[in-house]
Amino acid sequence: MNHIKSIILGIWHLMQGMYITMLNFIRPKVTEQYPENRGKVFPHERMRGQLIMPHNEANEHKCTACGICQMNCPNGTIEVLSKKEVDEATGKEKKVLDRYLYDIGSCIFCSICTTSCPQDAIEWTTNFEHAVFTRRKLQEQLNREGSKLMKKEK
Amino acid sequence: MFHFSVVTNWIDELLRTYLPDGWALFIEFVLIGIAILTVYAVLALILIYVERKVCAFFQCRLGPTRVGPFGVFQSVADMIKILLKELIKINKVDPRLFRLAAYLVIIASICTFGAIPFDKGLHVVDFNVGVFYLLAISSLGVVGILLAGWSSNNKYTMIGAMRSGAQLISYELSCGLALMTIVMLSGTMQLSTIVEQQTTAWNIFRGGIPAIIAFVIYLIAGHAETNRGPFDLPEAESELTAGYHTEYSGIQFGFFYLAEYLNMFIIAAIATTLFLGGWMPLHIPGWDGFNGVMDYIPPVLWFFAKTFACVFLALWVRWTMPRLRIDQLLKLEWKVLMPISLINIILMALWIIYIDL
Amino acid sequence: MKVIDELLAQLPFAGIEQKEKTYSVSVPKDKLRETAEWLKNNPKLSFDFLTDIIGMDYTDSLGVIYYLSSTTFPSYIITLKTQTDDRETPEIDSVHDLWLSADLYEREVHDFLGITFVNNPDMRRLFLRQDWKGYPLRKDYDANPELNPIPLDNEDLNDMEDMPFTEINLEGERLEQHRKLFEEEDYVVNFGPQHPATHGVLHLRVSLDGEMIKKVDPNFGYIHRGIEKMCEAYTYPQIPHLTDRLDYLSGTISRHGFCLAVEKGLELEVPERAHYIRTIIDELTRIASHLLGWGCMAMDMGSITAFVYGMRDREKIMDIFEETCGGRLMANYSVIGGVMNDIHPNFQKKVKEFIPYMRKMLKEHHLLFTGNPIARGRMEGVGYLSKEQAISLGATGPTGRASGWSNDVRKIEPYAAYRQADFKEVLRSDGLTFDRYIIRLDEIEESLRIIEQLIDNIPGGNYAAKTKAVIKLPEGEFHQRVEGARGEFDVYINSKGDKFPYRVKFRSPCMTLVNTLKYIAVGTKVADLIMLGGSLDYVVPCIDR
Secondary structure, eight states: OHHHHHHHHHHHHHHHHHHHHHHHHHSOOOOOOHHHHBTTBOOOTTOOOEEEOOOOTTSEEOOOOOOHHHHHOTTOOEEEEEEEEEOTTTOOEEEEEEEEEEETTSOOOOOHHHHHOTTOOOEEEOOOOOOOSSGGGGEEEOSOTTOEEOOOOO | OOOTHHHHHHHHHHHHHHSOHHHHHHHHHHHHHHHHHHHHHHHHHHHHHHHHHHHHHHTTOOOOOSSSGGGTTHHHHHHHHHHHSOOOOOTTSOHHHHHHHHHHHHHHHHHHHHTOOOBTTBOSOOOTTHHHHHHHHHTTHHHHHHHHHHHTTOHHHHHHHHHHHHHHHHHHHHHHHHHHHHHHHHTOOOHHHHHHHTSSSOHHHHTHHHHHHHHHHHHHHHHHHTTOGGGOTTTOHHHHTTGGGTTOOHHHHHHHHHHHHHHHHHHHHHHHHHHSOTTOOOOOTTOHHHHHHHHHSOHHHHHHHHHHHHHHHHHHHHTTSOOOOHHHHHHIIIIIIHHHHHHHHHHHHHHHHHTOO | OHHHHHHHTTOTTOEEEEETTEEEEEOOGGGHHHHHHHHHHOTTTOOOEEEEEEEEEOSSSEEEEEEEEOSSSTTOEEEEEEEEOOSSSOEEEOOTTTOTTHHHHHHHHHHHHOOEEETOSOOOOSSSOTTOOSOTTSTTOOOOTTTSOOOOSOOOHHHHHEEEEEEEOTTOOEEEEEEESSOTTOEEEEEOSSOTTSSSSOEEEEEEETTEEEEEEEEOOTTOOOHHHHHTTSOTTTTHHHHTTTSGGGHHHHHHHHHHHHHHHHTOOOOHHHHHHHHHHHHHHHHHHHHHHHHHHHHHTTOHHHHHHHHHHHHHHHHHHHHHTSOSSSOOOEETTEESSOOOTTHHHHHHHHHHHHHHHHHHHIIIIISOHHHHHHHTTOSOOOHHHHHHHTOOHHHHHHTTOOOOHHHHSOOTTGGGSOOOOOOOSSOSHHHHHHHHHHHHHHHHHHHHHHHTTOOOSOSBOOOOSSOOOOSEEEEEEEEOSSSEEEEEEEEOSSSSOSEEEEEOHHHHHHHHHHHHSTTSBHHHHHHHHHHHTOOHHHHHO
């Protein structure tokens, strides 16, 4: 008798499971249709997609080439190359940014560079489409050609 | 009612008027062969697509959407891919048996496929022992699976094949017993006659409770024979990577793949033929108007609709339940299904004596 | 505690120090075994849980630290320390027969520091290849790539089967011997390193009798990244991103643990707000991890649909993480002193929407899988783990609690905001596979309760304390236990007052779980091995580190 009871109970539980799957059969699906919904769905604004150095309209950035980000980076993703330049106003020699190199291929998105930057010169964007054909293309220069240090507002 | 026999008879007469009988037969054989292989392949493609789509819907996904509208050409693309793939030569396999295994599996499957009555006149092999033929030829596949497991010279395939042997041989029993109850009810093994008998009422209605029990048992056992769903132990991808066909590649793997899907269809088709009236429309005695409307739907459609309903049920079960363990599998067969089928045969006998007729 | 004080005083040869609830007992090398036995077997003390064994290189000598904890007074810890001056052939007595977990721990110390544990019957390397030259965690290790070139051929399986061991027999003779792992006629099947059910690149060598399992031998190290070695070259703010990558499914919890350890060392006052946020994030992680664990176990048993449902619900948590933390899997959220950003304005709303959703889905999950007679039939009576065995094996977390061992660090040693939340430790008593399965779903329920209580009461204030630009930890040892999703996660930091740690050790809860598999899988079938693996729910990067 117990045997038969357990069989019937088993069938009842199987039906319950099948009810759940049928329920999900009818429910709206959760799949994201990625290339189609491109431009309609955006990642959240805090998502760490890619490191950038914002420039203003006058092609100026905030980086003073202090190198703190390079020092803090665990993977050697960032390389700050600076050059000496004579400041026209004071006539003194000053260290300015030459090239800010960033290799997204070795970046682990730990965000230590942006939090440690004293000038807030670099920040994250949510661009997540990083696929390229060669590794060379993963290495980027963040500062634009001919860009200058932003003058501090007093 | 439109039957396909009109078409087939017309072709037959046409050939016979222009050619001697022997040649006419020969050409018919060739035509049938081509037709069966084509239908087999096309059905496999459809089934693969259906499976992927249905499975995805059960899982809150969309399934293939890229190739063609709603991804309908996905399985065509897959087929092209599998045809173009290299047959990887594997060291230390038994090459002859290794190749033979794949052919055995697919030949067994195609031969069974040929015996299914799709419609009146659309029925290749109509033996007077049709049911017996179906059972006999479909169990040939297990030899192929065992050979595949053995000849691959791999421990996973070996375990998979051994499981498969144990599973198929035991489930063959209740499968056969379930069909036997219907044979008792019909009094014949000829598939066309069995279908013809179901004009007024399908066997599942005519046979009452024993027929329903037999139907359920047949679905379970048949499901087990296709190595799918909760009974996919021989493949058991989370345990044995791919079970008996781990080492196969390219079209040889394709054969196993096709055979698996078609076996699912064949099991559903046999269930349709024996229990659900084959290509017979749904008739309810007394409701003449309703019966008339039902008759307008072509029998081939009826057959495929019923079969795909069974296939859907199989998919539903498969994508709901976890896999059984080997001892549970055998316990289910020998301690639950077998005794029930045996009792069911007696029940059916009583039914035939006291209620039916 | 008085009892411990009094009893420890009975050890005349030991140097005892006490710091809060941690007793440090230093003993000479030859007294180690005796002390360990006494600590374990003394009925009043019964330090029956060996949390971890930490190998140390003190530059002039090599040492071993045993972290012991007792089920009688779980919040107290004894660290048993010993040293040896011999750097050529350092030998220390094995304790593998006292605690079952010591087996793998000793192999790990042997692998990294070259200390041979006398009488341990299996002194193979654990993570590195058997033919690796040198011991990486020694301070004088030569990392020259020419010494250990990248191997281009497979490791010989015979190497893995050969177990060297050193033994001192009753006559006091020292014997170096070799033993074979499997017998000649064993039918050995490799599960992994590439296998769908090993949850990563774990290599299980299994000898079978038909479908029955005779012996399981886990083989680690396929994704060993040397995180502990890397930590020695990283500054403190840099290390937490590595902890995220240990147990990637409960990364925020291990990160939290590391930050707590450093904060303990700095004696930094962390704002209450940060504590609350961290706790909520931890619990969300735990839910996500358990959902995946549930799904993976179902998938291991062949029910792929359940896995997809688990992933679907987990996705909701990942979305919340992305919004607040900026990362999905690597949430990267806790930093030393607090959290990286304040919570997103939508955070509370989203979490509050998630809680009822999850409750509803839990009911569905129960209907779909828990009640399923096939699933029940498979889980019934398989994989029994007794409470004593669980403690001895150090199988913490849900696995231990399913056997009735109350080991929840959130209760024993409440950290962050757990003191403020009212929740109960889910305990079951049978220790069967089904208990390990159901306890995860029950813990999701408890985690939801914790979140529910905290989410509306997040206090105002700063989300992080100010830290110096360069963080230097004062000299000393710092130890922090947190409750990861899979068990107790411990961080041990040894600092010499520098901005780099001298030695960092993470206790991997998953390594003991794989060790548990060795014991509970014997006598079951192949299908059960996979299912048991799913029920223990280990994560391989956590083991390999």
